[in-house]
Amino acid sequence: MSLPHKSLQDKLDAFKADFQAGKPPYNVPRSAIETMHRATAELIASGAAGLALKAGDKAPAFTLDDPDGKAVSSAALLAEGPLVVSFYRGVWCPYCNMELQSLQAALPTFLSFGANLVAISPQTAPNSRKSVRQNALDFPILSDPGNDVAAAFGLRFALPDYLVELYKGLKNDLPAFNGDANWTLPMPARFVIGQDGTILYAEVNPDYTRRPEPEDMLPALRSASRTAAA
Numbered sequence: 659m660s661l662p663h664k665s666l667q668d669k670l671d672a673f674k675a676d677f678q679a680g681k682p683p684y685n686v687p688r689s690a691i692e693t694m695h696r697a698t699a700e701l702i703a704s705g706a707a708g709l710a711l712k713a714g715d716k717a718p719a720f721t722l723d724d725p726d727g728k729a730v731s732s733a734a735l736l737a738e739g740p741l742v743v744s745f746y747r748g749v750w751c752p753y754c755n756m757e758l759q760s761l762q763a764a765l766p767t768f769l770s771f772g773a774n775l776v777a778i779s780p781q782t783a784p785n786s787r788k789s790v791r792q793n794a795l796d797f798p799i800l801s802d803p804g805n806d807v808a809a810a811f812g813l814r815f816a817l818p819d820y821l822v823e824l825y826k827g828l829k830n831d832l833p834a835f836n837g838d839a840n841w842t843l844p845m846p847a848r849f850v851i852g853q854d855g856t857i858l859y860a861e862v863n864p865d866y867t868r869r870p871e872p873e874d875m876l877p878a879l880r881s882a883s884r885t886a887a888a
Contacts, residue, residue, distance in 0.1 A: 710812035764872035
């Protein structure tokens with residue numbers, strides 16, 4: 659079964675090329691681009707992604723609020739079928755927004771396997787509502803204060819001081835976006851969780867400009883669907 663969208667990574671690469679070329683409306687200085695590259699390279703070199711949960715691990719149970727303050731629990735969602743979970747940085751991140759749009763395009767396919775889809779970020783409810791509105795989403799965006807659930811999946815990391823200073827200069831105020839004084843983010847990640855809580859698919863990338871394709875999860879969803887039907 660194919661999904662109704664072009665390659666997500668192709669779209670991300672095209673955006674990245676324009677962004678790094680300083681094209682309007684971004685006009686980001688070359689020195690800022692190099693600082694972002696440095697931070698990404700250091701996060702990759704740290705090996706943090708290798709410590710995140712992997713296929714075969716048990717997923718931590720979580721209960722988080724949607725933008726309307728309604729509690730959404732992983733246990734309730736898993737009672738209905740497998741669960742696709744996407745961790746993203748926030749509405750301020752254009753790469754994340756393109757990923758959310760790609761997941762929205764794939765949502766009918768996920769539903770055909772009996773799967774639910776949620777996306778999790780550290781941002782406040784008003785920013786989650788903005789994510790839903792801007793990207794025309796039909797699946798829940800959940801707020802993870804302090805990135806605590808992200809930490810349970812092995813995804814939380816602290817921004818280096820020099821990147822914090824850059825973000826402040828660019829008016830990218832993460833404490834305001836997240837309602838949290840700590841400058842932490844989740845590494846972008848995607849998981850498929852089976853109804854027994856076992857992670858069937860995991861993709862974690864410390865390079866936020868790289869995201870897996872939605873169709874990469876289909877083998878895991880097919881397997882989970884066959885298990886549920888057995």
